[in-house]
Amino acid sequence: MNNIRPPDELKLSGNVHENWKAFKQSFELYVLAIGLDEREERRRIALLLTVAGRVAVDVFNTFEFPEGDSDRYAKVIEKFEEYCTPRKNEIFERYVFRSRVQAESESIEQFVTDLRLKSQSCNFGTLCDSLIRDQIVIGVLDKKVRMQLLKEPDLSLDKAIRICQASESAKMQLKSFDTDSGSAAVDAVQRRVKGASRMNSKGKAHTPDESNCDKCGGKHAPRSCPAYGRDCNKCGRKNHYARCCFSKKTVQVVQGGDTTDSEDGEAFFVGAVEDSES
Numbered sequence: 001m002n003n004i005r006p007p008d009e010l011k012l013s014g015n016v017h018e019n020w021k022a023f024k025q026s027f028e029l030y031v032l033a034i035g036l037d038e039r040e041e042r043r044r045i046a047l048l049l050t051v052a053g054r055v056a057v058d059v060f061n062t063f064e065f066p067e068g069d070s071d072r073y074a075k076v077i078e079k080f081e082e083y084c085t086p087r088k089n090e091i092f093e094r095y096v097f098r099s100r101v102q103a104e105s106e107s108i109e110q111f112v113t114d115l116r117l118k119s120q121s122c123n124f125g126t127l128c129d130s131l132i133r134d135q136i137v138i139g140v141l142d143k144k145v146r147m148q149l150l151k152e153p154d155l156s157l158d159k160a161i162r163i164c165q166a167s168e169s170a171k172m173q174l175k176s177f178d179t180d181s182g183s184a185a186v187d188a189v190q191r192r193v194k195g196a197s198r199m200n201s202k203g204k205a206h207t208p209d210e211s212n213c214d215k216c217g218g219k220h221a222p223r224s225c226p227a228y229g230r231d232c233n234k235c236g237r238k239n240h241y242a243r244c245c246f247s248k249k250t251v252q253v254v255q256g257g258d259t260t261d262s263e264d265g266e267a268f269f270v271g272a273v274e275d276s277e278s
Contacts, residue, residue: 004033009053012084020084024077027051041073048076059083093121097131101139108164112136133157140164215240 007026011019027048036044049057060076063083069075097118102111115132124131137149137160145167149160212219216227227241234242 004030006030006051009051010056012055012059016084017086020080023052024080042071044073045071045076048073056080088121090121090123093118097122097135100135102141104141106141108136108140108161108168111139112161129157133160136160136164142167213244215244217241217244 007023007030010023030051031044031047036047038044049060060079063070063076063079065075065079097115100111100115100118102108112132115135119128119132122128122131133155136157137146137155140146140149145164148163148167149155152159152163213225213227215225218226220226225239227244228239230241231238232240232242232245232247234245235247237245237247
């Protein structure tokens with residue numbers, strides 16, 4: 001047990017009240033850990049002053065005790081409490097309490113806990129719970145919850161807290177529903193977009209700018225067909241090549257007794273015309 005490290009010295013500068021609270025807790029844990037008998041009060045006081053340090057001993061020497069109290073551990077602790085705890089201005093502390101409202105991102109549990117802490121320095125006595133209840137009604141952020149609290153005929157502190165907690169929980173659940181619904185909608189849109197992309201990919205050969213042109217047989221951008229303005233060698237019509245010609249009929253052209261295939265859509269006969277007078 002002798003290897004247990006004692007607490008750091010008591011700092012009597014800066015935030016003395018908080019320093020004392022931290023030191024007192026650490027010292028009491030230390031005494032418990034080393035197994036010091038509670039009945040050995042003088043030894044506990046000696047250990048307290050030894051661990052607290054030289055400055056704390058100087059402060060102890062300024063304390064005035066009734067006869068016999070300087071050897072009582074509880075009385076020594078009480079004197080240090082009085083020395084380290086600043087005097088409270090009750091009016092100001094109550095003003096701070098009355099000014100406390102729920103912050104934007106603060107839970108009702110955090111709000112109530114802070115109200116309880118602030119009420120400790122207000123000397124409310126038996127009215128403490130009812131005044132904390134009142135401040136919850138005044139300071140709660142949600143106006144609908146405030147209205148619900150005001151409708152309660154016999155509103156206790158516990159009931160006010162339960163109503164606020166239930167509303168807070170319901171809001172969180174509703175927000176979760178909205179988030180899930182929004183995610184589902186986004187997923188549905190993404191699935192539709194992906195489906196459309198796949199359809200476009202599958203039907204890519206049918207798009208105008210990537211399909212085989214029925215005029216030239218090749219692929220090109222819209223309005224860029226090389227066959228535009230060209231004569232077909234098969235049917236004689238314009239704007240397509242012979243390999244893409246849809247005409248199935250041939251025309252025989254007879255010139256001087258010879259026949260050749262023509263590129264007209266119908267068969268016709270061309271003979272020599274001679275002047276009867278010549």
